[in-house]
Amino acid sequence: MLASAGTVSIVADALREYSVKLAIVDPVMIATSGARLLPEDAVKTLCERLLPNTFIVTPNIPEARLMLEKTGRQPVSLHDVEGLKQMARAVHELGPKYVLLKGGHLPLTADRKVAGSEDQKSLVANVLYGDDVNEVFELEYQHSRNTHGTGCTLASAIACHLANGAxxxxxxxxxxxxxxxGIKMSVNLGKGSGPLNHFHSMQISPFPPGGFVDYVLQREDVKVAWHEYTHHEFVQRMGDGTLSPETFKSYMIQDYLYLVHFARANALAGYKAKAIDDVAGAAAIVTHIRNEIDLHIDECKQFGLSQAAMDQCEESEACTAYSRYILDxxxxxxxxxxxxxxxxCLLGYWVIARRLHGLQASLKSPNRYATWVDNYVGEDYTAAVAKGRALIEKHAAKQSPSRVDELVAIFIRATKLETGFWNMAAGA
Amino acid sequence: MLASAGTVSIVADALREYSVKLAIVDPVMIATSGARLLPEDAVKTLCERLLPNTFIVTPNIPEARLMLEKTGRQPVSLHDVEGLKQMARAVHELGPKYVLLKGGHLPLTADRKVAGSEDQKSLVANVLYGDDVNEVFELEYQHSRNTHGTGCTLASAIACHLANGAxxxxxxxxxxxxxxxGIKMSVNLGKGSGPLNHFHSMQISPFPPGGFVDYVLQREDVKVAWHEYTHHEFVQRMGDGTLSPETFKSYMIQDYLYLVHFARANALAGYKAKAIDDVAGAAAIVTHIRNEIDLHIDECKQFGLSQAAMDQCEESEACTAYSRYILDxxxxxxxxxxxxxxxxCLLGYWVIARRLHGLQASLKSPNRYATWVDNYVGEDYTAAVAKGRALIEKHAAKQSPSRVDELVAIFIRATKLETGFWNMAAGA
Known part of the structure; x- marks a missing residue:
């Protein structure tokens, strides 16, 4: 607040001295409540010394009326939006490049006349006037007690947008x-005229850039599902070699059938990618899955099962549920x-295999499932996990908080379907 | 900053009086620079009076050392992360529920030993210790001059997360x-030790909730494309009735062919919807398009063209480009x-028709294309536009700023393809 004629003069001199081009002057003279905030003599000083170096002045109606009165201008009578335009033009003659006359003190009807009663109030008109612009910005009239600071907020927001190049x-x-x-989304706080909500368009990501996967795995709603999946009995028994070969065989067959659809899902990701590098990246993953499938075929050969025989096997419900879920x-x-x-799938197998790999040394006899473990801790697979994870991090940093919640829900669902896959394999 | 023993006592009394459960005490005693910030006598007061009512105390290493010294405890020598754990345990004996010992003054090697030289520094370990927790949080060591305020920030962030229920x-x-x-994403400002970037995970939407469509139409990169589309010569000539019937006929045929794919795209939107109301909403739109298509068939009958004949017409490139773009x-x-x-398409036809409708009264003779105009200003179509727009607004408010830019790019592309459609029709 400028508060006195002396301060007004100092500010006016400073604006001139530093050739400030975009000074926004909110002439705080009369509060919404009617309280006088600037002494009479300062009003004249403001008009004469400050306005000629002002880019936009943003008076409300009582302020505009006072400025016109103190500089000896004709009063303007207000009956409709045309009156507001005339008043803005009159203030413009005092020297600012633009005038934004705020019509909040004079709500209008839907026909742009001054509203006679509360239920006629339909809109508020703010009039912008300058040599090259003459525009009315209509705002919905809001019956709210939370209008404290609307003027300061408006002037500051204008300054920000101008600074931003608008x-x-x-x-x-x-x-x-x-x-x-800000008024519409305000919250009633305490008593009297409350503040508007300045944060209506701000979103805060629940994780810093690069921290999506860590965040997901630490979420309480993910932790349980993730632990069930990565510490499943089936997994433990692969780790200590106590899993029956028959059970492992039926898992291998279902995982083979699953991987075909997993490859299709990655091909679909290739279609949905925008840049050729990402399209090619998806193709590389499909090639990788093709190799992984060959390992499954080799393993199954040892059980006396040909690829043709594997193709004849029926998909389990768990396999269909999981594979069709990701495709959908x-x-x-x-x-x-x-x-x-x-x-x-990508990350979990790596996490599981690394843990099982750590246990191998403590086993009394060689683990018959060591090939499985070794495959998923291998350099090749580790690199694929790192690459896939980095790609997701890059995109996750750009998502809104509500989108992050949706993505986490998908992660949880897919994790549970992985657990279902172990259940199916263990029970087969 | 507590600054004196007297202040420490007052704060300690207040915490007790109001039974504050989650007091986070950052014992600001020694700055990163080595400067002493709390008098000697106050350190003892802090330990004896404040710590027993503290939920978490967050000393750095010199502060922890001083606290142990001033309370007559044995010094702890630090060679590795185990030393840090021991020091945290020692501070815990002073009474706080938890201790977070910040290891920033003692960067570690990748093997968790004290680093001997700059290039050995690999990570920083923060040790959390309490009766039910004993955890090390490792942070990447960052060679940065922007670490001013890291301690205050850390303590404040912990307080925020606890207040949030974590x-x-x-x-x-x-x-x-x-x-x-915050350190990683800091910006070098001025000289000396600079601040971290507190805003790395904050996104600000360029429009308030409900303001997406207005924002899009006011964007400089949209305005030109939108004007070309909605003020196209073809449109003007429909408005004043000077468009040749042959041109209109070929437009009707192509628009008929287009609408079939437009209906398919809406059916696809139904598939992609999650709630049954949105699935049903998409079906309602398809039904609406079915009716719109019937109008086209009726119009073309007047040109002596049957629906079968329309089906035989070849899609123009413009029609294929636009329809397949939206499907993709x-x-x-x-x-x-x-x-x-x-x-x-949805919004533009309404905007165009409303403008043309306003011009009808000034025409000398009845406009032969009045049916077209009337259809798109009709109650039915107006309601469809309002509904579609509201649905988009609801979802747009939840998007991140970068996603908004992507959506705007799609809007511009589709708008240009609409212009291409007029060009095709005008040139046919």
């Missing part, structure tokens, strides 16, 4: 929308959602 | 990640992107 009309339009939403995510959602649906 | 380990983990990213968006992106790709 043109004057766009800056004012965006600032009006910002304030309008792929079809009905975007590229990132598809990647997140594939993540529990 | 458990102590999760609160500390998230706070460590927050600070780590539908397949490769999410539900919202598909809706945005359909928006220029």
């Amino acid at each position: 043109g004057v009309a766009n800056a004012v339009r965006s600032a009006c929308r910002y304030v309008e939403a 995510i792929g079809h009905s959602e975007d590229w990132l959602a598809l990647q997140v649906s594939l993540l529990p | 458990g102590v380990a999760n609160a500390v983990r998230s706070a460590c990640r927050y600070v780590e990213a 968006i539908g397949h490769s992106e999410d539900w919202l992107a598909l809706q945005v790709s359909l928006l220029p």
